[in-house]
Amino acid sequence: MSADVTQTPLRVGMVGSGYMAKTHTLGYANAALIYGADLPAVERVRISDLTPELAQAGAERWGWREAAGDWREITGAADVDVVDIVTPNHAHSEPAIDALRNGKHVLCEKPLAISPDEALAMARAAHEAGVVHMVGFYYRLWPAIALARNIIERGEVGEIRHFRGRFFQDYANRELPHSWRFDQAVAGAGALGDIGSHIIDIARYLVGDIDRVLATGRTLIDERLDADGNPAVVSVDDIYSMMVDFSGGASGTIEASWAATGHKCDLGFELIGDVGTLRFTWERSNQLEVYSEADDADERGFRTVLIGGVHPRAGDFWFAPAQGLGYGDAFTMGMGELLEAIRDGRPAQPNFTDGLRAAEVVDAALRSADAERWVEVQHRDPEIGDGDD
Amino acid sequence: MSADVTQTPLRVGMVGSGYMAKTHTLGYANAALIYGADLPAVERVRISDLTPELAQAGAERWGWREAAGDWREITGAADVDVVDIVTPNHAHSEPAIDALRNGKHVLCEKPLAISPDEALAMARAAHEAGVVHMVGFYYRLWPAIALARNIIERGEVGEIRHFRGRFFQDYANRELPHSWRFDQAVAGAGALGDIGSHIIDIARYLVGDIDRVLATGRTLIDERLDADGNPAVVSVDDIYSMMVDFSGGASGTIEASWAATGHKCDLGFELIGDVGTLRFTWERSNQLEVYSEADDADERGFRTVLIGGVHPRAGDFWFAPAQGLGYGDAFTMGMGELLEAIRDGRPAQPNFTDGLRAAEVVDAALRSADAERWVEVQHRDPEIGDGDD
Amino acid sequence: MSADVTQTPLRVGMVGSGYMAKTHTLGYANAALIYGADLPAVERVRISDLTPELAQAGAERWGWREAAGDWREITGAADVDVVDIVTPNHAHSEPAIDALRNGKHVLCEKPLAISPDEALAMARAAHEAGVVHMVGFYYRLWPAIALARNIIERGEVGEIRHFRGRFFQDYANRELPHSWRFDQAVAGAGALGDIGSHIIDIARYLVGDIDRVLATGRTLIDERLDADGNPAVVSVDDIYSMMVDFSGGASGTIEASWAATGHKCDLGFELIGDVGTLRFTWERSNQLEVYSEADDADERGFRTVLIGGVHPRAGDFWFAPAQGLGYGDAFTMGMGELLEAIRDGRPAQPNFTDGLRAAEVVDAALRSADAERWVEVQHRDPEIGDGDD
Amino acid sequence: MSADVTQTPLRVGMVGSGYMAKTHTLGYANAALIYGADLPAVERVRISDLTPELAQAGAERWGWREAAGDWREITGAADVDVVDIVTPNHAHSEPAIDALRNGKHVLCEKPLAISPDEALAMARAAHEAGVVHMVGFYYRLWPAIALARNIIERGEVGEIRHFRGRFFQDYANRELPHSWRFDQAVAGAGALGDIGSHIIDIARYLVGDIDRVLATGRTLIDERLDADGNPAVVSVDDIYSMMVDFSGGASGTIEASWAATGHKCDLGFELIGDVGTLRFTWERSNQLEVYSEADDADERGFRTVLIGGVHPRAGDFWFAPAQGLGYGDAFTMGMGELLEAIRDGRPAQPNFTDGLRAAEVVDAALRSADAERWVEVQHRDPEIGDGDD
Helix, strand or coil, X not given: CCCCCCCCCEEEEEECCCHHHHHHHHHHHHHHHHHXXXXXXXXXXXXXXXXXXXXXXXXXXXXXXXXXXXXXXXXXXXXXXXXXXXXXXXXCHHHHHHHHHCCCEEEECCCCCCCHHHHHHHHHHHHHHCCCEEECCHHHHCHHHHHXXXXXXXXXXXXXXXEEEEEECCCCCCCCCCCHHHCHHHHCCCHHHHXXXXXXXXXXXXXXXXXXXXXXXXXXXXXXXXXXXXEEECCXXXXXXXXXXXXXXXXXXXXXXXXXXCCCCEEEEXXXXXXXXXXXXXXXCCEEEEEECCCCHHHCCEEEEECCCCCCCHHHCCCCCCCCCCHHHHHHHHHHHHHHHHHHCCCCCCCHHHHHHHHHHHHHHHHHHHHCECEECCCCCCCCCCCCC | CCCCCCCCCEEEEEECCCHHHHHHHHHHHHHHHHHHXXXXXXXXXXXXXXXXXXXXXXXXXXXXXEEECCCHHHHCCCCCCEEEECCCHHHCHHHHHHHHHCCCEEEECCCCCCCHHHHHHHHHXXXXXXXXXXXXXXXXXXXXXXXXXXXXXXXXXXXXXXXXXXXXXXXXXXXXXCCHHHCHHHHCCCHHHHCHHHHHHHHHHHCCCEEEEEEEEECCCCEEECCCCCEEECCCCCEEEEEEEECCCXXXXXXXXXXXXXXXXEEEEEEEECCEXXXXXXXXXXEEEEXXXXXXXXXXXXXXXXXXXXXXXXXXXXXXXXXXXXXHXXXXXXXXXXXXXXXXXXXXXXXXXXXXXXXXXXXXXXXXXXXXXXXXXXXXXXXXXXXXX | CCXXXXXXXXXXXXXXXXXXXXXHHHHHHHHHHHHHHHCXXXXXXXXXXXXXXHHHHHHHHHCCCEXXXXXXXXXXXXXXXXXXXXXXXXXXXXXXHHXXXXXXXXXXXXXXXXXXXXXXXXXXXXXXXXXXXXXXXXXXXXXXXXXXXXXXXXXXXXXXXXXXEEEECCCCCCCCCCCHHHCHHHHCCCHHHHCHHXXXXXXXXXXXXXXXXXXXXXXXXXXXXXXXXXXXXXXXXXXXXXXXXXXXXXXXXXXXXXXXCCCCCEEEXXXXXXXXXXXXXXXXXXXXXXXECCCCHHHCCEEEEECCCCCCCHHHCCCCCCCCCCHHHHHHHHHHHHHHHHHHCCCCCCCXXXXXXXXXXXXXHHHHHHHCECEECCCXXXXXXXXXX | CCCCXXXXXXXXXXXXXXXXXXXXXXXXXXXXXXXXXXXXXXXXEEEECCCHXXXXXXXXXXXXXXXXXXXXXXXXXXXXXXXXXXXXXXXXXXXXXXXXXXXXXXXXXXCCCCCHHHHHHHHHHHHHHCCCEEECCHHHHCHHHHHHHHHHHCCCCCCEEEEEEEEECCCCCCCCCCCHHHCHHHHCCCHHHHCHHHHHHHHHHHCCCEEEEEEEXXXXXXXXXXXXXXXXXXXXXXXXXXXXXXXXXXXXXXXXXXXXXXXXXXEEEEEEECCEEEEEEHHHXXXXXXXXXXXXXXXXXXXXXXXXXXXXXXXXXXXXXXXXXXXXXXXHHHHHHHHHHHHHCCXXXXXXXXXXXHHHHHHHHHHHHHHCECEECCCCCCCCCCCCC
């Protein structure tokens, strides 16, 4: 580890001052209160955006000491230990690689990059830098999902047979205006890359690597109005379905859409083993459903386990079970993981390799949809040995 | 219509005296009480099985007047108006075609046949006979599913975007002994054909014909013990996943498994339109979930509609809503539909063309899984004009 | 037992030919098919109503051999073994007592009577007759509820602390016309007696006798239109709430209303023990929710147990779990219980003593609501030793 | 208003440094980030506890500038504008009244006091001081509950007929050691006062004042081990049930227990109107169930409305609906309400009068349980005109 890992405050710089700057800033503020002196304190040193004015507004709004109109003032700054990148998807790799080359720890929002090549470059840079690197798939840190993994590791579902994952929302159902998310050149992919990458990461976290995919996608709304009220072409998918084979032998289906009417934040899965099955949806994020054949024959059924202090990471928060954790708390856990990894000089999870792997699956899905056949996922080697979950 | 359709009692003969003889007999008995004089009375004339002894036991158990060791004593009998076929899958076509050629109305259990060619021959015989023919996909008669169709036809879900169907059970999870269901030569297909055909029929009923499929299947349990305790090879699938394109433009995924741990009778679907979405599972068969963007913005959510007298066919049953209809009542509705169609000289639903269409989709799925690519569903023409739903 | 209990067919006479004649007739017809030769066959000998014409219409509609304009042609008939009473509440006791004095087995719809005195007279007559007597609280035979009792008896909920029962429907919400149900002189009580008696019986079945109650009730809709469109006064309660103490030490609350908007058939309870809790509602009648502290600390949660063949009485019905039992099947179970009790010369459950006990609780609730204080339930002794379950 | 209400930072002093200091500190920190410059900034000036050492530990842990071993260094300090009281129940009134007399704005945790007399003294002091006062019933600020109130105010449930409220948890099921919460002298009441007061406040918020109650309570676990492992007597209730009459004419039942096995944080209610019904439980705190007779007859059912930006106060938080708010966010809303009320010089909700009203209902319940009869709630007049919502 090249960066400093003592309990002296970590100096963070943030690249981007939009919506995700809010959630990350909350994450740092809350991590300090939730974890206290167990973790390094954080100084919010500097925040950047495309112009000094935008950056200044962000600094004031989110409570950062300084503003910068150029991200190089962060990635190359001597007074920054950690670079946190919350820009649009296509603007991740350049600052990330620069920060890594400067020996900074780097947290980068998901998806890591808009192509697997770009993601590979980032993962290699991270590997070479030997710092802590992390990608924003915080959901795998979430108590209910971490509990799912614990139950799997205890052998309670037996051999995993089938995984059915989805991320369905409907915020882009019809009215949502055009933006960079609907432009393939900037976003890489549509629902598949933007929200689908989350469920791909969860699939990998719970089941293992994906070897091959058979995918199909559609654009449901061809045109959206831009900020000026003019029609703009949508060049990405609104819905994606794929069948997948996992390296461990399980099969699966994964679907993603941001135009799935009625679904609000349905990041969900069902994981079917030969002696147990698990179910989850983010729409009821404080519970996990668990079915076990170890239960008595006449009392078998899905248990609705409400998350509380006995579950992973939840014990840091509230007194009574089921008081409820929210979306904001996922960032407290995420920033906590980052800070703890830096403190301990250990890899963070999920890291850039995980980000690369998700990008590879997205890429394979895009190629499969074009080819209309099964496509092998090409696993690139970032030559890192510091862990892939 | 060549068979007699007056209100004089209809004389029914049943081919097969096993488990499904029970449900059909219950259906006839209950139809008489539920629908009363509105429908023709039924005389349970004769039941057959492989031997006279088996048939006699069935006649006594289920209350049929006579027993026959040969189904030809039913399909060719002058005192039989309706032939009801409840034999294993591979033994449907011969008695069905014989009965049709003899001018009998025919009800045949699902799947109609073990190959699309066989199903085509049956559908053509039905067309030529000009009688009432029906296949045992009773679920489309079910109140919650018929309500779904009504809501779709009213335009309340808008344009259908995506259909996610499944039939997951776990009764063949591990312990279930070998039987004809696990032998491809007799059963045609495994979970795909046996239970998957139900969800294929529901998909067609709600969305329309399926044009092409991309499927993959697996045998999860390679060997099962036969009745003598010896290992016997399983030659059919335990789980099937497919992506489908509907003729109307919607996409879809359909999955079937009888080894899906924790799922007991999860015949379910989600149908996503651009302004509304519907959800159903047989595990809570007396409810339909309905989401509509016509609701006020801050009160939108899936409504759990509990089935009662205002819903299709449920009004024939109980006084208060949500008192609950059961699996047996599906057969009352099924036999009621058969008797009503005969009375009115109109096609029954679902009929042999529907059975053929499901067989075609199963066939396309099997071919797709072999070819590992999209396969067009080959629609055969039974040259009938009496309706396809 | 004075009546004949051989496997020769039992000759049943029915007093009343209205809606409940339908459900009971279905029960007898289905019991014959579901249980087969295990139980006595049933001959539907004669049905009565207030006039010969009404009775004749009932006989034809429900398939009874003869009609009678006077119930004495049933209760006193030499060719009747079992008398089944499905008249309005105030017309139960006279034919029941007459039938009992004539040595008939008697099944009487619930509530047994419109006052505890009347119920006591009936229970005493039943005791003296030494025949099989049964009251129509079929819900305690229902698989999910019988499973609840099994779980309690195994000690899995531990000591019962609290029972929260309810029967909420909304069919009398506003529009329902006036009828005998809204007239205290005929009905005895309103929602409390009519539907509340069901949840009182379930409470007694699962927890034990109720020693004292503290109740309050209200008429929400003072006036309803009668059949001629004239306003008629409602003299019974639309909603009742009570707190109860059980003899075993548990506390409880019981509520009933037929004007509880949104509740369709919410006969439900929660039973809280010191190490486990059970939940049920008839609106999802094929499931029981089970919470147990015996589960691992991080996997505790309510299990949704879907009813199937491993559960009480359900194994007589369908092949696969969760195929679903309906309201009609409750009558198959009820008639099955009656026929089995007659066959075996054992008490049926629930019997007239259970009917009496429910009437006593209703009476205590009415007195408590008047007095606005706790009232002891007066347990009358029918001097019978044949079981109060 | 005597205290300063400009946008200059508000200087807060906190009395108590235990668990609730954590949630309140998080609330202040997050309010600053969520609401930004819309609300006054907060300086965490000073925190007190029983000893200087405890206070110092709290100050370090939760990030307060100074520590004090005596709360008078806060309530009487010239550099404090707002006093926030998070001590055990019996230690609320003295510092609160002192702070009020010193012209501070006061936030006090719930229940306001351990007797209605004490609560009255506090409410009167608040009235006389003319400052902003608030009691910690934050749940009424919660989006799903505020949405419920909006729906009621729009007339969509019609006339409220019945309210069924509960707060059931099981953290004190058996193993929990003795503490001040189990000692009547310190806590005032048990589950009734501690957690029951929350549902009483929600009942008042949604339905209106409670006029009379009929209550019964029980101690389920008579003895608990103290910190030294010695048995200590429990002098408070573990479970309370009451029937209530609201001033507006509705009836209701309210129950509270901290030993309700299986319930984790089941603060829930059902509110039944003549044309609509609402349901909520904190265990799924991001949803409200809404039933409306205005829906089409065959599409009526409880809608599960998932909370998002269109709902009260939720729009300040995340981008997409159903991302989820947690228990911590309730404090952000609470502190936000406090700061906004101070900024605008308006009463906060819920305020000390609300705290008094809850105490009066608790008191009436305790008296009713003793008397075993209905007891009128004695409404004391704090002579304040600044709103009881």
